[in-house]
Amino acid sequence: MKLVALAGGVGGAKLANGLAQILPPKDLTIVVNTGDDFEHLGLYICPDLDTVCYTLAALANPETGWGRAEETHHALENIEKLGGENWFRLGDKDLATHIERSRRLREGQSLSRITRDLCRAWGVRPVILPMSDDPVRTIVDTLEYGELPFQEYFVQRKCEPKVTGFRFAGIEEAKPAPGVIEAISAADAIVICPSNPWVSINPILAVLQLRSTVHRPPSIVAISPIIGGQTVKGPAAKMFAELGIPPSALAVAEHYKNLLTGFILDHVDATLAPNVEHLNVQTCVTSTLMKTVSDQRQLAEDVLNFIQRLI
Amino acid sequence: MKLVALAGGVGGAKLANGLAQILPPKDLTIVVNTGDDFEHLGLYICPDLDTVCYTLAALANPETGWGRAEETHHALENIEKLGGENWFRLGDKDLATHIERSRRLREGQSLSRITRDLCRAWGVRPVILPMSDDPVRTIVDTLEYGELPFQEYFVQRKCEPKVTGFRFAGIEEAKPAPGVIEAISAADAIVICPSNPWVSINPILAVLQLRSTVHRPPSIVAISPIIGGQTVKGPAAKMFAELGIPPSALAVAEHYKNLLTGFILDHVDATLAPNVEHLNVQTCVTSTLMKTVSDQRQLAEDVLNFIQRLI
Numbered sequence: 001m002k003l004v005a006l007a008g009g010v011g012g013a014k015l016a017n018g019l020a021q022i023l024p025p026k027d028l029t030i031v032v033n034t035g036d037d038f039e040h041l042g043l044y045i046c047p048d049l050d051t052v053c054y055t056l057a058a059l060a061n062p063e064t065g066w067g068r069a070e071e072t073h074h075a076l077e078n079i080e081k082l083g084g085e086n087w088f089r090l091g092d093k094d095l096a097t098h099i100e101r102s103r104r105l106r107e108g109q110s111l112s113r114i115t116r117d118l119c120r121a122w123g124v125r126p127v128i129l130p131m132s133d134d135p136v137r138t139i140v141d142t143l144e145y146g147e148l149p150f151q152e153y154f155v156q157r158k159c160e161p162k163v164t165g166f167r168f169a170g171i172e173e174a175k176p177a178p179g180v181i182e183a184i185s186a187a188d189a190i191v192i193c194p195s196n197p198w199v200s201i202n203p204i205l206a207v208l209q210l211r212s213t214v215h216r217p218p219s220i221v222a223i224s225p226i227i228g229g230q231t232v233k234g235p236a237a238k239m240f241a242e243l244g245i246p247p248s249a250l251a252v253a254e255h256y257k258n259l260l261t262g263f264i265l266d267h268v269d270a271t272l273a274p275n276v277e278h279l280n281v282q283t284c285v286t287s288t289l290m291k292t293v294s295d296q297r298q299l300a301e302d303v304l305n306f307i308q309r310l311i
Numbered sequence: 312m313k314l315v316a317l318a319g320g321v322g323g324a325k326l327a328n329g330l331a332q333i334l335p336p337k338d339l340t341i342v343v344n345t346g347d348d349f350e351h352l353g354l355y356i357c358p359d360l361d362t363v364c365y366t367l368a369a370l371a372n373p374e375t376g377w378g379r380a381e382e383t384h385h386a387l388e389n390i391e392k393l394g395g396e397n398w399f400r401l402g403d404k405d406l407a408t409h410i411e412r413s414r415r416l417r418e419g420q421s422l423s424r425i426t427r428d429l430c431r432a433w434g435v436r437p438v439i440l441p442m443s444d445d446p447v448r449t450i451v452d453t454l455e456y457g458e459l460p461f462q463e464y465f466v467q468r469k470c471e472p473k474v475t476g477f478r479f480a481g482i483e484e485a486k487p488a489p490g491v492i493e494a495i496s497a498a499d500a501i502v503i504c505p506s507n508p509w510v511s512i513n514p515i516l517a518v519l520q521l522r523s524t525v526h527r528p529p530s531i532v533a534i535s536p537i538i539g540g541q542t543v544k545g546p547a548a549k550m551f552a553e554l555g556i557p558p559s560a561l562a563v564a565e566h567y568k569n570l571l572t573g574f575i576l577d578h579v580d581a582t583l584a585p586n587v588e589h590l591n592v593q594t595c596v597t598s599t600l601m602k603t604v605s606d607q608r609q610l611a612e613d614v615l616n617f618i619q620r621l622i
Contacts, residue, residue, distance in 0.1 A: 042414030074383055078407030082432045084414075092403040096389030099406075103353030103395075121393045 001027065001304065004187040004218075008033045008200020009048045010065035010233050011225050012193035013055035014290040016126075018300030019191070020056055021293070025125035029183035030056075031176075033195070034111070034130045035138035035168055035203035036150045040088050041079065043098040044105050047151070048200065049115060049130055050097060057122035059093075065233065068093040087156045112177040127179065131204045134174040138199050141165040150199065159235040163242045168203050176207055184214050189261075189307045192222035194288060196236040197255045198243075210259070219261035219310050221303065223288055224249035227266040232289065250275050257281060262310050264288060264303065282310060312338060312615065315498045315529075319344045319511020320359045321376035321544050322536050323504035324366035325601040327437075329611030330502070331367050332604075336436035340494035341367075344506070345422070345441045346449035346479055346514035347461045351399050352390065354409040355416050358462070359511065360426060360441055361408060368433035370404075376544065379404040398467045423488040438490065442515045445485040449510050452476040461510065470546040474553045479514050487518055495525050500572075500618045503533035505599060507547040508566045509554075521570070530572035530621050532614065534599055535560035538577040543600065561586050568592065573621050575599060575614065593621060 003023060005016050007030055016030045033048045047066065054060035054068060061067045071091030080086040090098065097118065104114045110133040119128050138150040142161035153161060184190065195201055210217045226249050231237045237247035245251050249265040253276040256263075260281045265272060266288040273283040284306040290296045314334060316327050318341055327341045344359045358377065365371035365379060372378045382402030391397040401409065408429065415425045421444040430439055449461040453472035464472060495501065506512055521528045537560050542548045548558035556562050560576040564587040567574075571592045576583060577599040584594040595617040601607045 041410050042417055043410070072383060072385055072403065074403035075386060075406045075410065078404045079411050082407060082411045082429055084407075084411045092383065092385035092406075093389045095386045095403075095406065095410075096393060096395075099352050099354070099386065099410075100390050100393045100395045106353055118393055 001189070001307065002187045003028055003189055003191055003307075004183050005030045005191045005193055006195075006201055006204045007031070007048070007052055007193040008195030009051045011290075012048070012195035012200060013052040013060070013065070014296045015191070015193045015223060015299060015303070016052055017055045017293070018290070018296030018298070019303070020126050021297045022300050022304065023126070025127075028126040029179070029187070030126060030128045031131050031180055031183070031204060031208075032128060033200045033203050034132060035136045035199065036154065037135070038137070038149060038151050040151070041084060041090070042102070043095075044102045045088070045090075045098050046101070046111070046130065049111075049128070050094070053115070053119055053122060053124060053128055056124045056126065056128065057119075059122065067091055088151065110177075112179065127183070129177050129180055129183070131177060131180065131207045132174040133177045135170050136174045136203055136207065137169040138203060139167040139169055140199070141167065154235075159238060163235075163239050165243075166198055166202070168206055171203065171206050174207050176213065180208070181213050184208070184210070184218065187218045188311055189219040189221055190217070191303055191307075192220065192256065194223040194225035194232075196225060196231075196234055196239070197252055198236065198239050201256075205259070219307065220256075220259045221262040221264065221307055221310070222252065222256050222260055223264040223299070223303065224252045224266065224269065226252050227288060228268040248272060253279055253281055262306055264306060312500070312618065313498045314339055314500055314502055314618075315494050316341045316502045316504055317506075317512055317515045318342070318359070318363055318504040319506030320362045322601075323359070323506035323511060324363040324371070324376070325607045326502070326504045326534060326610060326614070327363055328366045328604070329601070329607030329609070330614070331437050332608045333611050333615065334437070336438075339437040340490070340498070341437060341439045342442050342491055342494070342515060342519075343439060344511045344514050345443060346447045346510065347465065348446070349448070349460060349462045351462070352395060352401070353413070354406075355413045356399070356401075356409050357412070357422070357441065360422075360439070361405070364426070364430055364433060364435060364439055367435045367437065367439065368430075370433065378402055399462065421488075423490065438494070440488050440491055440494070442488060442491065442518045443485040444488045446481050447485045447514055447518065448480040449514060450478040450480055451510070452478065465546075470549060474546075474550050476554075477509055477513070479517055482514065482517050485518050487524065491519070492524050495519070495521070495529065498529045499622055500530040500532055501528070502614055502618075503531065503567065505534040505536035505543075507536060507542075507545055507550070508563055509547065509550050512567075516570070530618065531567075531570045532573040532575065532618055532621070533563065533567050533571055534575040534610070534614065535563045535577065535580065537563050538599060539579040559583060564590055564592055573617055575617060
């Protein structure tokens with residue numbers, strides 16, 4: 001079975017890693033959100049792409065889910081002493097990625113090519129693609145501050161401002177990265193990982209324009225990032241609430257409803273399954289919380305079994 | 312007494328630091344070679360400027376004389392794993408300087424302004440100025456490889472190629488940095504530190520154009536970087552030899568002869584003093600080897616006493 005996984009940060013990276021444990025590398029392509037990429041300290045930083053790559057390379061910090069394991073922050077501590085910005089916690093090992101990528105981007109290389117080379121160096125075998133080589137910037141519209149660049153909302157202001165909407169600057173001009181449409185056309189299914197629907201998956205879907213770019217879109221299965229009305233990590237539930245939608249697995253299914261063939265929700269949300277089925281979406285109820293690599297693998301197996309039932 | 316010190320890397324930094332121990336900060340301006348600046352890994356690196364600043368900030372690595380003390384290399388080790396260049400040994404703390412400076416240069420700030428702010432953050436009190444805010448690039452002409460950018464000759468090829476000449480690209484367009492000519496005009500003397508005459512001091516002198524830019528150039532005193540026919544560090548003696556000039560303190564005095572009021576040479580070269588005096592240059596024989604900070608201070612005191620006798 002050939003799969004394309006759409007992923008944002010930590011949650012998406014975990015499921016992608018589970019899928020990578022099971023599928024032969026050639027049968028898995030992971031398309032990653034680049035809407036939260038940004039220039040910082042003169043370096044080009046791709047938080048979601050790095051989280052996915054580091055996780056699949058077994059280099060990620062197991063406590064945070066992002067950044068590198070066994071990390072030091074000597075450069076950042078000294079940038080701070082020089083009066084430079086320090087709210088985005090870049091570690092020394094992590095800096096290597098940003099320095100090397102920034103240098104190559106300035107030389108005119110594409111993000112997808114650079115990502116391929118970095119993955120090769122890290123021993124990551126499935127294909128990881130940025131959703132686009134063109135810049136897309138997620139802008140969060142907030143009640144208190146108006147529009148905020150994503151990382152300013154997410155890291156600097158710790159998701160505290162009230163969200164009133166989102167905008168993806170550059171989305172109209174952004175083309176899917178080379179290989180994305182080909183992978184989707186060859187795939188048996190697309191897996192929408194348990195990532196933030198608003199700021200991780202929406203930008204990818206907006207770039208893909210599945211209906212117009214893919215002749216016959218494959219089955220699409222999403223895994224709810226909301227369990228028992230809450231997110232494991234990140235502001236997805238808070239965003240649903242602030243946009244006037246009670247956060248729940250059902251709200252996620254409704255968010256994606258025009259796309260979905262199947263939807264996976266957690267045992268604690270089993271009572272919502274009939275409502276999801278009402279949307280003409282098949283459901284699978286299982287354990288969706290991924291605390292260990294073994295959980296990642298188990299959920300990935302559940303996803304594959306569910307897809308096999310669907311196609 | 313107001314002094315301007317012209318300095319390159321490690322030797323120049325040591326004497327500048329000695330002078331900084333004695334003179335009130337307002338009476339010392341250090342003008343530093345930028346001919347060996349280069350872009351590397353997408354970052355703008357100023358090896359001589361950083362060596363002088365780190366030394367005066369007491370942050371320099373005491374073993375190498377350059378780079379930061381108590382340094383780690385986590386970023387560089389990871390850049391290496393990604394296939395990036397690793398021949399220039401950038402430490403993690405040192406990287407902070409290059410990242411912050413590169414970001415500010417790209418924003419359009421001048422090197423002299425950035426250097427001023429970095430020095431302030433590091434608690435360096437004398438004024439340290441790059442010789443110019445305009446790019447000057449030292450090119451080493453070699454027998455084996457033709458022209459080599461300076462750091463490629465110096466670090467990557469470890470000064471092994473035979474030198475046939477030098478060129479300072481951009482020197483015609485380069486203006487002295489703001490404050491340089493003012494400091495020289497107000498100075499009682501210029502001290503040419505024991506730095507490499509060919510690649511550290513010559514670029515500074517070429518930018519300064521003392522005769523045309525300064526109404527009445529102050530006394531100029533040089534300290535020989537060559538002791539007993541050898542350099543303490545670096546390729547100055549090797550360069551003299553390859554250019555057909557037997558390396559000696561006398562050769563250094565002859566190199567600068569049209570500029571010099573006085574010349575300081577080591578006890579081991581005392582017999583050369585009369586030959587230097589023949590050039591119509593006054594001499595001072597003392598210990599010029601600086602192994603400790605106390606040596607730096609002692610040589611600085613000898614320099615000041617000598618200048619007082621001259622002016």
